[in-house]
Amino acid sequence: MNRKQLFDLIKQKQTYLCVGLDTDLDKIPKHLLSEKDPVFEFNKQIIDATHQHCVAYKPNLAFYEALGPKGWESLQKTLEYIPKDIFTIADAKRGDIGNTSSLYAKAFFEQLNFDSITVAPYMGEDSVKPFLKFKDKWVILLAHTSNIGAADFQLIESKANGRRLYEEVMLRAQSWGSTDQLMFVVGATQADKIESIRKLAPEHFFLVPGIGAQGGDLELVSKFGMNEQCGLLVNSARAIIYASAEKDFAQAAKREAEKVSEEMKIYLNKYL
Numbered sequence: 001m002n003r004k005q006l007f008d009l010i011k012q013k014q015t016y017l018c019v020g021l022d023t024d025l026d027k028i029p030k031h032l033l034s035e036k037d038p039v040f041e042f043n044k045q046i047i048d049a050t051h052q053h054c055v056a057y058k059p060n061l062a063f064y065e066a067l068g069p070k071g072w073e074s075l076q077k078t079l080e081y082i083p084k085d086i087f088t089i090a091d092a093k094r095g096d097i098g099n100t101s102s103l104y105a106k107a108f109f110e111q112l113n114f115d116s117i118t119v120a121p122y123m124g125e126d127s128v129k130p131f132l133k134f135k136d137k138w139v140i141l142l143a144h145t146s147n148i149g150a151a152d153f154q155l156i157e158s159k160a161n162g163r164r165l166y167e168e169v170m171l172r173a174q175s176w177g178s179t180d181q182l183m184f185v186v187g188a189t190q191a192d193k194i195e196s197i198r199k200l201a202p203e204h205f206f207l208v209p210g211i212g213a214q215g216g217d218l219e220l221v222s223k224f225g226m227n228e229q230c231g232l233l234v235n236s237a238r239a240i241i242y243a244s245a246e247k248d249f250a251q252a253a254k255r256e257a258e259k260v261s262e263e264m265k266i267y268l269n270k271y272l
């Protein structure tokens with residue numbers, strides 16, 4: 001899916017919601033635990049209930065890898081179940097020396113056929129470029145993340161040019177790939193900075209996690225983060241998928257996704 005197709009999908013569905021499939025056996029409703037594949041059964045029902053209200057799904061690999069080979073199987077089945085017109089993000093935060101990155105890229109783009117993968121930029125250009133060699137696939141590079149520790153390194157200012165580390169990442173990486181293959185992660189909890197962050201990369205899509213459970217402000221993110229092609233995929237996981245821990249979990253997730261999407265529809269009309 002290219003940038004235009006992603007924007008068309010956003011316009012058609014009037015939402016830029018990404019649902020995070022951070023599926024945790026300790027949090028899913030107890031009645032699912034007797035299923036052969038509880039993780040897939042949970043995801044399947046969440047996807048059935050929410051797919052009309054989102055444009056992307058983002059399974060976080062940690063939740064699947066923690067279960068060993070069974071987790072990979074659940075992930076693969078989940079990916080195959082996601083409707084083909086919906087954008088998929090492997091939240092894997094990979095990145096290594098070039099030949100290793102090439103194999104990570106194969107794993108996520110060829111074996112699993114994800115549309116995109118989150119990548120950590122700190123090993124530099126040769127660790128990111130192998131992911132950019134795949135046609136119609138996206139790299140989503142960590143820029144300014146949502147967590148408290150984001151300040152530890154990302155805010156360090158260069159003595160040479162005064163730029164913060166995340167600013168340097170965003171500016172340099174733009175020469176590595178086009179706006180049709182590179183996005184940046186900007187946490188919703190950084191909403192106070194999103195206006196200046198948008199100036200660093202006016203045309204790129206941002207993946208914005210951190211609304212819902214982490215308390216980020218969707219209106220601020222939308223008002224200052226949106227560009228002419230929306231340019232935002234805003235992720236929420238726990239607040240949607242664990243809206244209820246009972247048998248009505250899928251309906252509760254649908255209600256939450258619908259609520260966020262209705263808000264997004266207002267912002268699309270107001271700020272686009």
Ligand SMILES: O=C(O)c1cc(=O)[nH]c(=O)n1[C@@H]1O[C@H](COP(=O)(O)O)[C@@H](O)[C@H]1O
Pocket residue numbers: 020022060091118144145146147185186187209210211212213214235236237238239
């Ligand atoms: O790359 C990410 O998706 C990510 C980056 C970031 O800065 N902050 C962040 O929370 N995430 C991920 O986004 C999801 C947020 O989940 P909730 O807080 O439950 O909505 C998790 O899977 C995180 O790993």
